[in-house]
Amino acid sequence: MAMDARRKKSKSGGGGEVLLGKYELGRLLGRGTFAKVYLARSVGGGEAVAVKVIDKAEVMGTAGMAPRVLREVAAMRRLRHPHVLRLQEVLATRARIYLVMELATGGDLLSRLAAHPRRRLPESAARRVFIQLVDALAYCHARGVAHRDVKPQNILLDGGGGLKVSDFGLSALPDSVRDDGRLHTACGTPAYAAPEVLRRRAYDGAKADAWSCGVILFVLLAGHLPFDDSNIADMCRKAHRREYELPQWVSQPARRLVSRLLDPNPDTRVAVESLATHHPWFKRSLSVDSQLDGLLNGQPERAVAFQAPAPLNAFDIISMSPGLDLSGLFGESRTSREKRFMTTESPERTLEQLGRAGGKLGYVVVGKKGVEFLPLGGLSPSGIAAMSVEMSEVAPPLMLVELRLEVAAGDGDGEVQGFGWEQLRVELGDVVRAWHSCEDLGEL
Structure with a gap:
């Protein structure tokens, strides 16, 4: 595509072309009928962006295309959301329109x-x-x-x-x-x-x-x-x-x-x-390790990094007793139920089995490397069900695995009580050596 007269060669040594003194254009990312999208960087700060270059003559010569471009700009200008591609600015010359947009590096x-x-x-x-x-x-x-x-x-x-x-x-x-x-x-x-x-x-x-x-x-x-x-x-x-x-x-x-x-x-x-x-499919979204993104990148579940569990001492076990849970004194707005089980399997295999079991049951179940709740962006004002998974070493090779299901106040306790713990236990198979609820923890 012929370059506009107001674009000049960059003097920065990068060999790219500078658009209106603001953005250095790089490689072509994609093309449509009337537009091409380039990778670009801000001349001032070096921020990577995508620039959509629209040819005015081609758009004006095609019925219905000019209103479409105006509609796209008008719509994107009123939208500021983490899951909507952001329009940063609109530039124009006599021959072309440039839409400077947020860069999404992961493709479509x-x-x-x-x-x-x-x-x-x-x-x-x-x-x-x-x-x-x-x-x-x-x-x-x-x-x-x-x-x-x-x-x-x-x-x-x-x-x-x-x-x-x-x-x-x-x-x-x-x-x-x-x-x-x-x-x-x-x-x-x-x-x-x-x-x-x-x-x-x-x-x-x-x-x-x-x-x-x-x-x-x-x-x-x-x-x-x-x-x-x-x-x-x-x-x-x-x-x-x-x-x-x-x-x-x-x-x-x-x-x-x-x-x-x-x-x-x-x-x-x-x-x-x-x-x-x-x-309910939304309310059953569970706690997700940040590296679940690997599933979208085509990585197998076993490639998800796992943080080795810290050893568990006697004081930690005692503090797990439901009678010593003081969280309610601090005004927490969550009700919860827990299950724990003992296993001699490695943390990696335990996580793998939890992930497979959760997949069959329609839940996201992944291990803990700094547990994060699924980023819903405020979709559910009444709260969501979420499960965190933690592992602690009792005495090699014995591990204590804690599963905690939480529901924010407003959803009611029925969502917790209806959770399919027994189904999960069956799916885990021989990974489970001993299965406990929070009430019978004292038997440990």
Whole structure:
């Protein structure tokens, strides 16, 4: 692409080109019909960014493209969220428009799935991705922005595996809604578009995004599209009849969520805004080690680093007695239940088995290297269920493993009591040597 006259060679020795004296352009990251995206660095601070270069002549010469660019800028300017790609500034010359955006170094979700051996994610990792997607879209909808082209290609990942929703060129703002309170422009990618959009009927943009989320969740769990047909009319009929089949390894809570999202009736289809507080698949998200991101990077679970447990002395064991738990004196707003078991297996194998068992039961179960709760970004005002896993050495090779399930006040104690501890124990198999609740800890 010919360079604009106002861009000049950098004198910094990097050999790149400087855009309007502010950004040094680097390699090409990707290209679209009317735009190219370059890696760039701020001349002043050296911060890495992505610069989308749009050719004005090509955009102005194509019907409907100029409003699309303006819509993208208008939408991104009103959105500031950790899981929405941030627009930093807009620059322009006579020939080109430059959108300076946050850089997502992890590529797009479609490429990441394609590189995965099974072209899908474990359910625990799929949940983590999906929670971030829902968080981002709920934020967008609350600010009057419907994305209308939610698909894996438009979901980027940062270096740590965090999600970034991008490409708001087809988004709808409040002024796009007609007098009937609906949108009327059919747009998006057919395989991810809601049936009412494909049938060119008036529709609710947020509910259309919810359908697209359902398709993405299906792809994350199954590794393929629920409705895939080159004939759009046939694909629409399949969607209306719910002619899809989830693989047997998908948990029942996840199946119910997919069904609620892939509801051909937009009036009864669940809205993304209500998922965190009303659907158990979200409340069953458990404590995650920060290195769970390795699952998204294609690393096997055994590659997740593990911090060796500290030896456990007699005073530590005594302090675990429920009668000596003084946490309630400090106003903690959590109720909890614990299970502990003894094992002679290595910490690595114990963690591996806990991860596998949790995956089968629809929970994220990973070991402790500074336990962190799943970053929901305030999705659930009433709190979520979370499990932390700690290991302590009693006497080699004997280990004490503590599992703590917590529910923030407001969710009620029933969520704790309904937890499938016995199922978890069965899944752990011979890893467990002796199984204890907090009440019978004194027997240790």
